[in-house]
Amino acid sequence: MLALAFFAAVATLVPLGVGSDLALLARIAGGVLWVAAVLASLLALDRLFQADFEDGSLDAIALSPLSLETIALAKIAAHWLTTGLPLTALSPLLALLFGLPAKATAALFVSLLIGTPSVSAVGAVGASLTLSIRRGGLILPLIVLPLVSPAVIFGAGAVLGALDGLGNGALALLAAFSFAACVLSPFASAAALRLNLGS
Amino acid sequence: MIRYANPARFMDLSGAILPWLAAAAAALLAAGLYLGLFVAPGDYQQGDTVRIMFVHVPAAWTAMMAYALMAAASLVGLVWRHPLADVAAKTAAPLGALFTALGLVTGSLWGRPMWGAWWVWDGRLTSFLLLLFLYLGYIALWNAFEEETRAARAAAILALVGAVNLPVIEFSVQWWTTLHQGESIVRKGGPLISAVFLWPLFAMALGYTLLFFSLWMLRMRTEILDRRARSLMLAGET
Numbered sequence A: 001m002l003a004l005a006f007f008a009a010v011a012t013l014v015p016l017g018v019g020s021d022l023a024l025l026a027r028i029a030g031g032v033l034w035v036a037a038v039l040a041s042l043l044a045l046d047r048l049f050q051a052d053f054e055d056g057s058l059d060a061i062a063l064s065p066l067s068l069e070t071i072a073l074a075k076i077a078a079h080w081l082t083t084g085l086p087l088t089a090l091s092p093l094l095a096l097l098f099g100l101p102a103k104a105t106a107a108l109f110v111s112l113l114i115g116t117p118s119v120s121a122v123g124a125v126g127a128s129l130t131l132s133i134r135r136g137g138l139i140l141p142l143i144v145l146p147l148v149s150p151a152v153i154f155g156a157g158a159v160l161g162a163l164d165g166l167g168n169g170a171l172a173l174l175a176a177f178s179f180a181a182c183v184l185s186p187f188a189s190a191a192a193l194r195l196n197l198g199s
Numbered sequence B: 001m002i003r004y005a006n007p008a009r010f011m012d013l014s015g016a017i018l019p020w021l022a023a024a025a026a027a028l029l030a031a032g033l034y035l036g037l038f039v040a041p042g043d044y045q046q047g048d049t050v051r052i053m054f055v056h057v058p059a060a061w062t063a064m065m066a067y068a069l070m071a072a073a074s075l076v077g078l079v080w081r082h083p084l085a086d087v088a089a090k091t092a093a094p095l096g097a098l099f100t101a102l103g104l105v106t107g108s109l110w111g112r113p114m115w116g117a118w119w120v121w122d123g124r125l126t127s128f129l130l131l132l133f134l135y136l137g138y139i140a141l142w143n144a145f146e147e148e149t150r151a152a153r154a155a156a157i158l159a160l161v162g163a164v165n166l167p168v169i170e171f172s173v174q175w176w177t178t179l180h181q182g183e184s185i186v187r188k189g190g191p192l193i194s195a196v197f198l199w200p201l202f203a204m205a206l207g208y209t210l211l212f213f214s215l216w217m218l219r220m221r222t223e224i225l226d227r228r229a230r231s232l233m234l235a236g237e238t
Helices: A001-017 A022-045 A052-056 A058-062 A068-097 A102-129 A134-147 A149-163 A168-197 B005-037 B047-081 B085-117 B123-144 B148-179 B195-237
Strands: none
Touching: A001 A022, A001 A068, A022 A068, A022 A102, A022 A134, A022 A149, A052 A058, A058 A168, A068 A102, A068 A168, A102 A134, A102 A149, A102 A168, A102 B148, A134 A149, A134 B123, A134 B148, A149 A168, A149 B148, A168 B148, B005 B047, B005 B085, B005 B123, B005 B195, B047 B085, B047 B123, B047 B148, B047 B195, B085 B123, B085 B148, B085 B195, B123 B148
16 A cells, blocks of 8 residues: 555656656656656565564474475565555556556556566565665665666566557567566575575 | 685685786786877777777776676585685675776766767666666675675675676666667777777786786785684684
8 A cells, every 4th residue: 555655656746846748748657657666666575574584473484384485486476466466556547647648558557567576576585685684675775676677678668669659579578577587586585585594 | 626715725825826916917907008098099080089998898898707706606605605705706796896887987988078978878888887786786785794604695696686687687778778769879989990909908908807806816815814803803802
């Protein structure tokens, strides 16, 4: 819920900053909404494993027959279901405020739908790396933001492509990046969890 | 290789090699600078600004090499748990960040007269800026841990994730610049570089590489001595 409100608030601030020219706003809508979505996803990330780590339930989870990789994947899915998916659902409404044409709005919706899982996945690696650090929430964005730059590039690129009526293959590339991130991240995340649990 | 990975043996060996390595780096850099600044003529289009190439291109090469070495050392440290590999990875990061920053600054100085802007959102510039952020994140993560071995393993995981992701970032940024057609596409610096430019460039590239290895070795020695001093202090307290 908080992430959604943050997403909407950032998107509202942008026209206040760049002016109310709808043609300009439609042009930058894809990039702005993608950046806002990534930032909103980061908000909840540092709590992804933190609460479980602090009250010791992460140790109990680690002892369960499920592998830590599976746990990490489940956490990634949970994070996406509570941030990425609602953000995607809200995005057409915000696109409307930016004067984005229907076709580009569809591209934005689809790109967020297939792209935000990669943000959750890469973010989970950052969250598990910074787990035992005090004030790890400050380092987390520095680690995660450069790593998710391809998602922003392809996501916003897909919207621009739809706006200009060009098929530029951005959605396919975004899907590939997202898929690879979701497959590989649980392993890196589990390795980081193990070291923070001190085993 | 493992035989030389013993810290005591590394200290002996690096102590013997370091002066020669540093001297070779200094000689090559001096020769490269002389060739580049006095022997090579100004370019017919770029004039004297072409000489920035001799300090810029090798810095960029060294910065990328530093990341590869850091990732390799991280892998060794993660798999074989060897403390010397951790030291190697840790000490390579600030050097890599420095060479990346150097590449960005010299590139910016070249871009001002050539492109008329200090910064353009060109593919190579942007991916180098992201590389700098990766280095900074790595250094910040290492410093945030209090325990050395834990810091080493966390940073190693990050370095490897970054190493997997770097080609993707590189590709996506290149793709992004071709999407935004127009003004900022870099024209390659002339179709053919003549030998009079190539020799100083080679000398500088080798000089930068040796300089990196000298500084790296020096930092590794300092780090090992620092750890010894700390453990001696701890032993003295108890």
